[in-house]
Amino acid sequence: xxxxxxxxxxGTQTADMAFILVCFFMMVTTMGSEFGLIRQLPPWIxxxxxxxxxxxxxxxxxxxxxxxxxxxxxxxxxxxxxxxxMAKDFFDINNTGDxxxxxxxxxxxxxxxxxxxxxxxxSLQNDRGTSYRIYIQAQNELAAAINELRDEFCMQRWGTKYxxxxxxxxxxxxxxxxxxxxxxxxxxxxxxxx
Numbered sequence: 001x002x003x004x005x006x007x008x009x010x011g012t013q014t015a016d017m018a019f020i021l022v023c024f025f026m027m028v029t030t031m032g033s034e035f036g037l038i039r040q041l042p043p044w045i046x047x048x049x050x051x052x053x054x055x056x057x058x059x060x061x062x063x064x065x066x067x068x069x070x071x072x073x074x075x076x077x078x079x080x081x082x083x084x085x086m087a088k089d090f091f092d093i094n095n096t097g098d099x100x101x102x103x104x105x106x107x108x109x110x111x112x113x114x115x116x117x118x119x120x121x122x123s124l125q126n127d128r129g130t131s132y133r134i135y136i137q138a139q140n141e142l143a144a145a146i147n148e149l150r151d152e153f154c155m156q157r158w159g160t161k162y163x164x165x166x167x168x169x170x171x172x173x174x175x176x177x178x179x180x181x182x183x184x185x186x187x188x189x190x191x192x193x194x
Contacts, residue, residue, distance in 0.1 A: 059101040061090045061122045063138060067129030071138065080137050087145035091120060093153075093177065108172050111157070121181035128187045142182060149178045 063083065064072040071078050073086055089095060093103065093116055101120035107113050122142055126135055150162040150173050158165060162173060174180075 055119050055121070056102060058098065059117065059120045061087060061120070062125075063122060063142070064125045065127060065130045065134055065138060067127040069131055069134040071134075080134065080141060083138060083141040084145045084148075087122065087142050088148055091117065091146065091149060091178065093117060106176070108176055110168060111172055111177070114177070116177050121183055123183050123185075125185050126187050130187070139182075143180065146178050146180050150174060153177060 062072075062074055066072070071080060071083065073083060074090075078086065090100065092100075093114070096103065101117040103115040104118055105113055106116050106118070108116075124138065124142070126138075147162065153173055154160055154162045154165050154169065158169060162170060165173070
């Protein structure tokens with residue numbers, strides 16, 4: 001009596017089909033994210049000494065977020081909903097006084113002489129335990145404050161929003177009058193209190 005061999009299964013096509021399915025799902029699946037930052041990096045400055053410019057404390061809008069997602073804005077606890085209006089108030093070139101950044105008369109193309117904050121910036125410090133959601137919300141609120149100030153300036157001067165202005169107008173408003181100056185330090189333990 002002859003011994004029968006068990007039937008075999010050709011597995012080469014199975015591997016090919018699995019690879020095709022993996023490729024298909026990779027191509028049709030979207031990797032969406034609700035949060036993100038759209039930022040244009042500033043131009044590179046050659047041979048700049050990092051210690052050459054000192055910034056006056058009154059020119060810095062300080063935001064610190066601790067591990068419990070509590071936000072300290074200008075030395076007072078605030079909620080994320082207050083951040084935009086506070087930043088907008090701080091950076092508005094029409095606001096004067098000791099609580100606002102120093103202003104300097106500057107001659108700008110297409111605008112003329114105007115008082116602007118040349119060294120005003122946001123100092124954003126977050127804790128290692130800060131949630132990504134709060135961090136992104138803070139970034140978005142700060143960016144929205146500057147964008148609203150840009151829009152208001154362009155509407156008053158030229159009757160258009162910032163994004164609808166000419167490239168020359170955007171250059172003056174976006175880089176000189178209301179630049180997006182956000183300084184971020186390495187995350188650390190900002191506070192261990194509630």
